[in-house]
Amino acid sequence: MKVIVPVxxxxxxxxxVRVRMDGSGVELNNVKMSxxxxxxxxxxxxxxxxxxxxxxxxxxxxxxxxxSQETLRNGLAMGADRxxxxxxxxxxxxxxxxxxxxxxxxxxxxxxxxxxKQAVDNDNNQTGQMLSAMLNWSLGTFVSKIEIExxxxxxxxxxxxxxxxxxxxxxxxxxxxxxxxxxxxxSLPNIMKARxxxxxxxxxxxxxxxxxxxxxVLEVTEPPARNAGVRVQSAEExxxxxxxxxxxx
Amino acid sequence: MSxxxxxxxxxxxxxxxxxxxxxxATQLGSDVHGLVVGNDCANVASAAAKISxxxxxxxxxxxxYKYGLVENVAPVVKDIxxxxxxxxxxxxxxxxxxxxxxxxxxxxxxVSDIIEIVSEDTFIRPIYAGNALARVRSTDSVKLITxxxxxxxxxxxxxxxxxxxxxxxxxxxxxLSSFVKHDLTRSERPELTTANIVISGGRGMQSxxxxxxxxxxxxxxxxxxxxxxxxxxxxxxxxxxxxxxxxKVVAPDLYLAVGISGAIQHLAGMKDSKxxxxxxxxxxxxxxxxxxxxxxxxxxxxxxxxxxxxx
Ligand SMILES: Cc1cc2nc3c(=O)[nH]c(=O)nc-3n(C[C@H](O)[C@H](O)[C@H](O)COP(=O)(O)OP(=O)(O)OC[C@H]3O[C@@H](n4cnc5c(N)ncnc54)[C@H](O)[C@@H]3O)c2cc1C
Ligand SMILES: Nc1ncnc2c1ncn2[C@@H]1O[C@H](COP(=O)(O)O)[C@@H](O)[C@H]1O
Numbered sequence: 154m155k156v157i158v159p160v161x162x163x164x165x166x167x168x169x170v171r172v173r174m175d176g177s178g179v180e181l182n183n184v185k186m187s188x189x190x191x192x193x194x195x196x197x198x199x200x201x202x203x204x205x206x207x208x209x210x211x212x213x214x215x216x217x218x219x220x221s222q223e224t225l226r227n228g229l230a231m232g233a234d235r236x237x238x239x240x241x242x243x244x245x246x247x248x249x250x251x252x253x254x255x256x257x258x259x260x261x262x263x264x265x266x267x268x269x270k271q272a273v274d275n276d277n278n279q280t281g282q283m284l285s286a287m288l289n290w291s292l293g294t295f296v297s298k299i300e301i302e303x304x305x306x307x308x309x310x311x312x313x314x315x316x317x318x319x320x321x322x323x324x325x326x327x328x329x330x331x332x333x334x335x336x337x338x339x340s341l342p343n344i345m346k347a348r349x350x351x352x353x354x355x356x357x358x359x360x361x362x363x364x365x366x367x368x369x370v371l372e373v374t375e376p377p378a379r380n381a382g383v384r385v386q387s388a389e390e391x392x393x394x395x396x397x398x399x400x401x402x
Numbered sequence: 403m404s405x406x407x408x409x410x411x412x413x414x415x416x417x418x419x420x421x422x423x424x425x426x427a428t429q430l431g432s433d434v435h436g437l438v439v440g441n442d443c444a445n446v447a448s449a450a451a452k453i454s455x456x457x458x459x460x461x462x463x464x465x466x467y468k469y470g471l472v473e474n475v476a477p478v479v480k481d482i483x484x485x486x487x488x489x490x491x492x493x494x495x496x497x498x499x500x501x502x503x504x505x506x507x508x509x510x511x512x513v514s515d516i517i518e519i520v521s522e523d524t525f526i527r528p529i530y531a532g533n534a535l536a537r538v539r540s541t542d543s544v545k546l547i548t549x550x551x552x553x554x555x556x557x558x559x560x561x562x563x564x565x566x567x568x569x570x571x572x573x574x575x576x577x578l579s580s581f582v583k584h585d586l587t588r589s590e591r592p593e594l595t596t597a598n599i600v601i602s603g604g605r606g607m608q609s610x611x612x613x614x615x616x617x618x619x620x621x622x623x624x625x626x627x628x629x630x631x632x633x634x635x636x637x638x639x640x641x642x643x644x645x646x647x648x649x650k651v652v653a654p655d656l657y658l659a660v661g662i663s664g665a666i667q668h669l670a671g672m673k674d675s676k677x678x679x680x681x682x683x684x685x686x687x688x689x690x691x692x693x694x695x696x697x698x699x700x701x702x703x704x705x706x707x708x709x710x711x712x713x
């Protein structure tokens with residue numbers, strides 16, 4: 154089985170973002186960028202499939218600026234076999250990304266697309282669901298466990314009320330949640346080896362896809378700040394404040 | 403034009419998230435319809451018809467919708483969506499799972515997790531874990547939107563009158579997926595996202611057993627119990643307790659964070675609470691920067707003290 158893992162380059166999750174003064178967006182210059190943490194979990198799972206003899210090839214795919222090559226190299230160093238970069242400087246939306254990925258899937262014919270449930274930059278939580286619709290494949294979102302069967306995947310989904318298990322007919326799009334696994338760090342020898350792995354570079358035009366945005370960002374602002382309040386030393390003092398000042402008890 | 407709300411339910415009752423979504427819909431148009439897709443869900447349709455602001459319910463009742471499998475439900479929504487100016491769903495796992503699948507079928511770029519409606523095509527939504535707010539304008543002719551329920555008031559559940567219910571025909575089983583089982587967390591306490599008071603524990607709780615201390619306080623206050631990702635990852639509590647950027651968003655009157663450091667991803671899920679209380683033994687913990695009331699203390703002495711003081 155061939156596995157495709159779409160990966161996104163985002164501001165590192167440990168960095169506190171700064172909003173640009175002119176309201177045009179958040180500051181991306183000189184900011185540490187990393188692979189979206191949910192995509193790392195998807196890459197890790199694909200490598201575990203391969204180690205278990207259930208997958209034979211892992212392709213990481215990124216759509217975005219030239220620097221997304223680094224994100225692909227990162228996936229290759231973790232253990233993916235080859236990469237595809239769909240290079241563009243246009244700010245891509247989930248709908249456009251799903252169309253680009255559909256074109257790649259149609260060419261590569263994988264048995265599964267494993268991806269993050271959410272990119273932690275725009276917090277859209279859409280791309281996998283959209284891709285599944287365009288392919289008319291089964292969809293498993295927010296997945297914390299995957300079992301591979303002959304013609305299906307049994308997946309456990311993290312839903313608002315708890316957990317739900319569903320059986321997905323293959324091929325499928327599966328979006329992963331935090332509890333699926335803990336991604337490995339790439340070892341130095343593997344980082345060296347990844348440098349020689351192939352990355353194919355395409356453009357949206359090569360794939361015949363119009364990626365013009367549908368949603369315009371008019372302005373990006375800082376949210377209202379919360380300030381630190383008072384300190385208490387005892388339970389009595391706390392309850393008194395909650396009852397008599399905050400009036401929430 | 404009319405606005406369509408996807409009614410979240412479990413074939414028995416309407417979920418509270420629907421009520422907030424209806425309020426958002428009424429800000430967009432005066433003719434708000436609700437869509438119920440389920441099985442043996444007549445009770446849901448008649449309850450939804452009573453929600454204030456709803457002028458019509460569309461109901462599709464058939465066995466292939468029993469478990470809400472997205473591959474079966476999405477074509478139903480797609481078919482009716484084009485008759486509306488906006489289609490809204492709550493930004494719960496129900497809405498997040500379903501609406502983007504519909505959006506792709508309609509070639510629409512969905513707008514996720516809005517917290518404010520500026521005009522019929524302009525919305526505000528948090529990005530980067532709520533560290534920035536984006537004002538965005540949609541150019542699609544039908545707008546598909548998920549709504550952050552905590553920022554819109556709940557519509558009145560029983561308006562005293564009842565909107566008409568129209569039955570639509572089912573579209574069949576796509577045979578792409580099947581339901582296996584549910585492992586739902588059972589609790590007598592209020593639901594996390596609608597509770598007036600939430601008490602959450604983090605890694606500092608050290609074990610699942612220790613969460614009983616928080617549950618006892620929750621029962622005294624009529625509160626819901628939540629957790630940080632670290633506490634869920636460690637297996638102290640089930641996944642649906644997680645509050646944060648990638649878990650649930652809550653905005654109760656009172657949020658008590660116990661043994662939680664206050665990482666940005668956690669703050670994203672609770673910083674719109676009215677009053678935040680932090681109990682943490684590390685006075686440098688970032689949670690104190692957003693807490694209205696901070697108590698630097700060891701939780702293993704502070705929580706029992708709080709419990710007896712509440713008597
Ligand atoms: C992609 C991604 C998504 C994430 N999504 C979420 C999310 O949705 N929700 C979320 O919560 N996190 C999320 N996180 C994780 C987040 O970054 C933090 O790691 C997490 O919130 C930390 O949990 P914590 O505060 O319980 O643990 P810690 O950071 O370890 O803090 C424990 C705190 O307990 C205090 N403590 C310890 N013992 C005691 C004691 N005896 N008495 C009093 N205080 C004590 C310590 O001083 C410390 O401040 C996400 C991370 C990533 C990368
Ligand atoms: N530009 C991109 N290139 C490749 N994959 C992406 C891109 N954007 C999003 N994805 C995939 O879609 C998932 C969900 O992203 P989103 O829908 O933006 O929250 C991510 O975890 C990735 O797997």
